[in-house]
Amino acid sequence: MLRQIEIKALLPRIEISLSQIRHNAQMLSEHYGRKGISLMGVSKATLGDPEIAKAMIQGGVKFIADSRIENIQKMRIAGISTQIVLLRTAFSQAEAVIKNVDISLNTELETVRELSNFAKIHNTLHQIIVMVEMGDLREGILPCDLPQFIKKTIDLPNIKVIGIGCNLACYGGVKPDNHNMYQLSELADALEKEFRIHLEIISGGNSANYEWSEAAQAVGRINNLRLGESILLGCETVNRKAIPGLYTSAFKLIAEVIESKEKPSLPFGEICQNAFGNVPTFLDRGIRRRIIIALGRQDILVSGLKPNKALEILGSSSDHVVLDSNNYDCQVGSEVEFNLDYGGLLSAMTSPFIAKQVIGNNH
Ligand SMILES: *Cc1c(COP(=O)(O)O)cnc(C)c1O
Numbered sequence: 001m002l003r004q005i006e007i008k009a010l011l012p013r014i015e016i017s018l019s020q021i022r023h024n025a026q027m028l029s030e031h032y033g034r035k036g037i038s039l040m041g042v043s044k045a046t047l048g049d050p051e052i053a054k055a056m057i058q059g060g061v062k063f064i065a066d067s068r069i070e071n072i073q074k075m076r077i078a079g080i081s082t083q084i085v086l087l088r089t090a091f092s093q094a095e096a097v098i099k100n101v102d103i104s105l106n107t108e109l110e111t112v113r114e115l116s117n118f119a120k121i122h123n124t125l126h127q128i129i130v131m132v133e134m135g136d137l138r139e140g141i142l143p144c145d146l147p148q149f150i151k152k153t154i155d156l157p158n159i160k161v162i163g164i165g166c167n168l169a170c171y172g173g174v175k176p177d178n179h180n181m182y183q184l185s186e187l188a189d190a191l192e193k194e195f196r197i198h199l200e201i202i203s204g205g206n207s208a209n210y211e212w213s214e215a216a217q218a219v220g221r222i223n224n225l226r227l228g229e230s231i232l233l234g235c236e237t238v239n240r241k242a243i244p245g246l247y248t249s250a251f252k253l254i255a256e257v258i259e260s261k262e263k264p265s266l267p268f269g270e271i272c273q274n275a276f277g278n279v280p281t282f283l284d285r286g287i288r289r290r291i292i293i294a295l296g297r298q299d300i301l302v303s304g305l306k307p308n309k310a311l312e313i314l315g316s317s318s319d320h321v322v323l324d325s326n327n328y329d330c331q332v333g334s335e336v337e338f339n340l341d342y343g344g345l346l347s348a349m350t351s352p353f354i355a356k357q358v359i360g361n362n363h
Helices: 018-033 050-059 069-077 091-100 109-121 143-153 178-195 207-215 229-233 342-350
Strands: 013-017 038-042 063-066 083-086 103-106 126-131 159-165 201-203 224-227 251-264 287-294 305-307 312-316 320-324 335-340 355-359
Touching (some): 018 038, 018 050, 018 229, 018 355, 050 069, 050 229, 063 069, 069 083, 069 091, 091 109, 103 109, 109 126, 109 159, 126 143, 143 159, 143 178, 159 178, 159 224, 178 201, 178 207, 201 224, 207 224, 229 342, 305 312, 335 342
Parallel strands (some): 013 355, 038 063, 038 224, 063 083, 083 103, 103 126
Antiparallel strands (some): 013 251, 251 287, 251 335, 287 320, 305 335, 312 320
């Protein structure tokens, strides 16, 4: 006989509101759609969760994009048949890319050749978007090397160059603006003319492109963006401001209070290094009610936790986060709730100790 273990609620857990994600995807699809810009819903922060991808699709995104082939395989197995885009292409994964992905972003000739080889073997046509370096210094081909790259790729068997794109505000923190977006448009025009091809997708960036799109009189040739954070957390990423009309707490992290006591705010005894090799300093605020939650650095990027109400994070170790409860009475066994920023979301979704609970359904 099975022994039943009663679990009141899974803790810690992340609660995911599908209806809020669907709403955000819909508002953004309409907003950008009015400017002629289609969307790729980026699923990587959710590890390619198929339910979340479906909510994005129902909201109107035209493509799903992810950086990891494993996440894409998971979505394919779950029956997602929307066009899927791979954001980061590795040479060694070329065959899996051909089998699972419709479109991949590329910057290396060797890799595109390998994709071509496997596309030929599997008798399919693989589409690529060529990424251009516009100053942020993550992935991209320098504009001066672009014609040569296109020349060498357009005639590769079973490969079709369907567009160009760029990525900003990720590594170098370079802002998408009229200047670099105009440059990308110009490059598209020039390549089409030189090689007599049509580039159907000009993918101008990510969640950092919101401000540019709001301010721009005309978006030029830019007709696509790849959005993760804007859809999931409802904000743009240049100033991390909430986008009007979007939900900013579709993801909530809930953890359990395991200690709640009044204690002095200054440690006593001789101070040495803490568990992470720092010598901490403290402010004396007298006796305070402090709580500890069953969550730590092994689970989450603690700086990515945004406490609600009066709680204030004082510090953390591998398995504990210590908070000042502002003298509110937080009982042992009770739950505390946090909003998450992107780093918090990414780490929480990746932690095997945090349960993922989807609220709502896809109908
Ligand atoms: C992660 C990623 C995105 C999505 O970025 P957000 O800031 O979450 O919108 C877009 N493009 C590429 C290439 C990415 O790797």
